[in-house]
Each structure stands twice: as C-alpha cells, then as structure tokens.
Amino acid sequence: GQQLNQSPQSMFIQEGEDVSMNCTSSSIFNTWLWYKQDPGEGPVLLIALYKAGELTSNGRLTAQFGITRKDSFLNISASIPSDVGIYFCAGQLSGGADGLTFGKGTHLIIQP
Amino acid sequence: GAVVSQHPSRVICKSGTSVKIECRSLDFQATTMFWYRQFPKQSLMLMATSNEGSKATYEQGVEKDKFLINHASLTLSTLTVTSAHPEDSSFYICSAADTRKYNSPLHFGNGTRLTVT
Numbered sequence: 001g002q003q004l005n006q007s008p009q010s011m012f013i014q015e016g017e018d019v020s021m022n023c024t025s026s027s028i029f030n031t032w033l034w035y036k037q038d039p040g041e042g043p044v045l046l047i048a049l050y051k052a053g054e055l056t057s058n059g060r061l062t063a064q065f066g067i068t069r070k071d072s073f074l075n076i077s078a079s080i081p082s083d084v085g086i087y088f089c090a091g092q093l094s095g096g097a098d099g100l101t102f103g104k105g106t107h108l109i110i111q112p
Numbered sequence: 113g114a115v116v117s118q119h120p121s122r123v124i125c126k127s128g129t130s131v132k133i134e135c136r137s138l139d140f141q142a143t144t145m146f147w148y149r150q151f152p153k154q155s156l157m158l159m160a161t162s163n164e165g166s167k168a169t170y171e172q173g174v175e176k177d178k179f180l181i182n183h184a185s186l187t188l189s190t191l192t193v194t195s196a197h198p199e200d201s202s203f204y205i206c207s208a209a210d211t212r213k214y215n216s217p218l219h220f221g222n223g224t225r226l227t228v229t
Contacts, residue, residue: 031217045219105155
C-alpha cells in the first residue's frame with residue numbers, strides 16, 4: 001500500500017522550544033490529518049486539512065497541506081511538558097470513505 | 113465532539129480461543145468504520161473497512177476468516193479474532209467518521225490491548 005515518510009523519527013528538545021515535523025508521500029492525498037497518541041491510548045485528532053495550500057492552527061499547533069498534495073508539516077510553538085508523545089501524520093484519499101495511511105510517527109521528548 | 117468507544121480496553125486470552133472487540137460511535141452514525149492494528153513502537157496499519165449492512169473489505173495480507181467483522185448497525189462494529197495465537201497479540205484500534213457530515217475527520221477509539229498466552 002501507500003507509504004508516508006514522516007520525519008524526524010524522534011526529537012529531544014528543551015521546554016519552550018518550537019518543534020517542526022513533516023510527512024511526504026509519493027502519491028497525492030485529498031485530506032491530511034495530524035494525530036497525537038499517548039501510550040496505551042488511541043490517537044487523538046489535532047488538525048485536519050482538506051485543501052492544498054491550507055494552513056490551519058489549533059492553539060500552539062499549526063499545520064499546512066502542501067500545494068502538491070504530497071506533503072504536510074506540523075509545527076508546535078513554545079513546547080510544554082504535556083506535548084510529549086508520538087505524533088502521526090495520516091493521509092486519506094476521500095473523506096470518510098477511505099481508511100487512513102499513517103506515517104511512522106515522530107516521538108517528541110521534552111527535557112526540562 | 114465525536115466520540116468513539118471501544119471495549120474491552122484490555123483482554124488476555126489463551127491460544128485457540130476467540131475474542132470479540134466492540135467499537136461504538138456514541139454521538140453520531142457511521143456507515144463505515146475502520147479497524148487498525150498497532151504493534152509496539154510501530155505505526156497504525158489499516159486491517160479492514162467495516163461497512164454497515166454489507167461485507168467488510170480487508171487489506172492485503174489480512175485474513176478475513178481470522179478477523180471477522182460485523183457492522184450490524186450504524187453505531188456498532190465488532191472485530192472477532194478467531195482462534196487467537198500469540199502472534200495476534202497487538203493493540204487493535206477502531207475509527208469512525210460522522211456519515212452525515214461532509215469531510216468529517218476520523219476519530220479513534222482508545223484501543224484494545226490483546227494478549228494471547
């Protein structure tokens with residue numbers, strides 16, 4: 001099936017730093033989503049993107065849907081300890097009818 | 113917001129037995145639900161698409177006779193792992209989107225940790 005390349009795999013940062021992660025795909029998606037997963041729990045939706053070029057914010061989080069529809073990035077500003085977790089990008093071909101293809105995740109670790 | 117409930121959250125069973133996992137959409141209807149599997153420190157992999165009132169569609173490499181899916185109502189899909197073996201031990205997660213809303217994003221249940229001994 002399709003693969004999403006998500007990077008970086010892990011990030012060790014200091015509290016207060018900004019974070020950036022991205023996903024690229026060899027094929028286009030019509031929807032890009034970003035999720036955060038805490039240990040032992042299901043992923044929680046952070047941001048959903050539906051249009052190429054769309055830039056959307058959710059508090060300290062900002063994500064963009066690439067113009068080519070083959071990439072997306074997620075930025076977190078002024079990181080705080082509760083931002084720790086694994087962040088997944090996911091692509092979807094059509095809303096609701098298709099399952100998601102997930103990236104391999106970015107493990108965010110914040111050092112006090 | 114959309115809530116997806118999954119039950120049980122953890123189950124331990126003996127090799128050869130069957131286990132049923134339920135996925136419910138609590139405040140919306142979902143004609144389609146999705147089942148994923150996640151091994152430790154790995155990403156989520158789509159197993160199958162559960163379709164209300166019709167047969168599920170399975171991803172390549174997923175045995176339909178081993179992972180039985182039933183989507184009998186607009187708010188409930190079940191995944192039954194039949195004749196479970198230790199290699200089936202994994203984290204199973206379902207997701208659903210509100211059928212009535214265009215471009216409604218997929219929300220996930222909290223997952224079921226299956227351990228087969």
